[in-house]
Amino acid sequence: MIRALAIGLALFLPAVQAEDLNPVKDAGPYVPSPQSVVADMLRYAEVGPQDFLIDLGSGDGRIVLTAAKVFGARGFGVEIKDELVRKSNEAAKREGLADRVKFLKQDLFKTDLSQATVITMYLLPDTVNLLKDKFLKELRPGTRIVSHDYPLTGWIPEKYLQMDLEDKIKISGVTTTLIYLYVVPARVEGRWKAQMPPAVSRQPATLSLRQQLTRVSGSARLDGKEVPLEDIKLRGDKLTFKLSGRRGEFSGQVKGRSIDGFVETGRTKAPWSATLGG
Ligand SMILES: C[S@@+](CC[C@H](N)C(=O)[O-])C[C@H]1O[C@@H](n2cnc3c(N)ncnc32)[C@H](O)[C@@H]1O
Incomplete structure (x- = not known):
């Protein structure tokens, strides 16, 4: 019994230590995008039934759920908070979308993005920029990236939209809302x-x-x-x-x-x- 426990601990400890050395980076607090911004982001990226969308830090799942329900897309969201992942999957079931979308408890920095034709995100400005190399490495040319409020510095957006929204005052203290659209370029150098x-x-x-x-x-x-x-x-x-x-x-x-x-x-x-x- 003691021997079994010792073997168990020996197997378990290195994993715990590795996890501690590599804690999940918090890419931003849970602040949902107002539903009108969600619709604008998806329209702006011209999301349609042929698309596979990944929302990085999916919160209550609203972007992925709307992409499936209104625009006919498939996809998934990744989120670190258990409760939000559970609620999002429940909503997908309730709305009859579970065959097209799912939500995973997963670190966005470790998520394989290669399946995406559209990436959406509402994350802290430094996080958005930490993702730039990952986007260029994993995403196929032509994949659209839509960012709510924060740009990818040094990358000229295909389009950007600025508007004033009262809903944003309780989130950021100002009405200004920005949506940036990027398209992953092919390598031609x-x-x-x-x-x-x-x-x-x-x-x-x-x-x-x-x-x-x-x-x-x-x-x-x-x-x-x-x-x-x-x-x-x-x-x-x-x-x-x-x-x-x-x-x-x-x-x-x-x-x-x-x-x-x-x-x-x-x-x-x-x-x-x-x-x-x-
Ligand atoms: C500002 S909210 C955006 C929610 C949703 N995308 C929207 O626009 O309504 C950011 C979300 O990212 C999640 N998050 C933060 N760090 C993360 C990480 N490393 N991996 C996955 N999710 C993360 C937070 O828990 C939070 O729910």
């Missing part, structure tokens, strides 16, 4: 070997791209000449640009290490493609 239509370059071309999140700059080497790129835009996996001093708009879809697209010049439309590492 590097040298790409490109096949261009003969009107653009007869010889194999190269694209040299530099990237800082959604900001991209670079140039193309076309028939031995270096031509700067202009009006470069990267939204998710969609890249568009022009060649300085030349006609034509380039658009392309980034798929890992390749890009396929078209160059349109007035009435003509011709394909182009590129592979990374040219």
Whole structure:
């Protein structure tokens, strides 16, 4: 009996100590987003039946529940408070949504986000920024991130909305409410070997791209000449640009290490493609 207890403790103690060394970081107190902000966040991200939404710190579950009930999405919420997780799962059952959404007692910093097409959060400003690298590592290009009130610093939002809401006075002391929408960009940094239509370059071309999140700059080497790129835009996996001093708009879809697209010049439309590492 004593021996069994000793073995039990020996097995148990390292786990306890490891947990103590790695306590769950409190990413913010339980303050629910006003229901009107929830609706705005989901509309803003254009959530629909094709989406899988993850709410980081899901509180009473209202964002995930509304996403499923009103916008037809699936998803889950993660929350550290037992009672809130229990209530959220009960609400999902009560509203007939339990086959599409669930709530897990789980640390948001340790949650695998790779399934998401939409991330929502209402967390402390420093937490939001601690998550930036995780987002870029785990989320697929094109995934939308919606943050209530706090921005991801250094990342230009796709859109942001500012409004005044009386409901916010009891939460933050001011009426100002912000919603930020970000779209995870594909990785395009590097040298790409490109096949261009003969009107653009007869010889194999190269694209040299530099990237800082959604900001991209670079140039193309076309028939031995270096031509700067202009009006470069990267939204998710969609890249568009022009060649300085030349006609034509380039658009392309980034798929890992390749890009396929078209160059349109007035009435003509011709394909182009590129592979990374040219
Ligand atoms: C401001 S509330 C937002 C609730 C909900 N997302 C909403 O907008 O109505 C933040 C929630 O995050 C939870 N939370 C804080 N730290 C967390 C962590 N490390 N992992 C999971 N949830 C956490 C809190 O318990 C709280 O319920």
